[in-house]
Amino acid sequence: MRIHVVKIGGSVISDKSKPFSIDYAKLEAIAEAIGECIDRGCIDKLVLVHGGGGFGHYVVQEFGSVESSEAFLRVVEVMREMNSKVVEVLRLAGLKAFGIDTHAIAYMRRGKLFLDTATISAALRMGLIPVLYGDAVLDVVDEVFRIASGDELAWELAYAFRAERLVFVTRVPGVLRRGEVVRKFSLSRDLQSMDEVAVRGHDVTGGMRTKLVKGIGRIAGVGSVYIVGHNPRVIKQALCSEPEIGTQVVE
């Protein structure tokens, strides 16, 4: 299967500083861009992942962690709510979006993420677009609750399915170094030299640096990886050809 994985940043489609609100205009524009790429035939099979934005990040910050079952259950609750809103918009844009609860198919063992991919791969074969999200999950060995970020999930899915392309759509136009977008970013060489820009609003999974770090050990299985902003034209380029502005991530 030729698979694209697209991670839509939580901070793109919601405001991390404003709890529980979806930016419908941005999400609709992204959904339309993806729909065009499907119609044009440059995407065959697609897995979507979205981040926690003003839902999950906000709740984790309110509780301080997901250590308690109360915090865990609240994160699960608000992220399901966010996912159903996102799926609704994707459906209205004509996509065969199928919400899958991350906590039901993902778990950790001593902090390492594992996925049960059977439902996702069957859904792909059956023409659906699975839509997963950054979530709280169980660590089945340590018996604690942990956060699985949308970024880590996207990398893991891309790795597990040997994706042809992995595209991160985020608030910034790419990885910044000295204020400029880096064209090509090497995970083994360039992590020291990237800018350290503070993340705006609530964030519990670490912004751009951790987005990149989660690719170490996973990028080898993936065709091409791009980090782009949310301009629909650039998103289409990243999905079908090469983005005019954006960062290609390489080993």
Ligand SMILES: Nc1ncnc2c1ncn2[C@@H]1O[C@H](COP(=O)(O)OP(=O)(O)O)[C@@H](O)[C@H]1O
């Ligand atoms: N060198 C960098 N280049 C780009 N963004 C950076 C950099 N360092 C930190 N950041 C921060 O990382 C953020 C992107 O991560 P995040 O807010 O988690 O986005 P997402 O919601 O897409 O996961 C940017 O908005 C920026 O604030």
Ligand SMILES: [Mg+2]
């Ligand atoms: Mg993030």
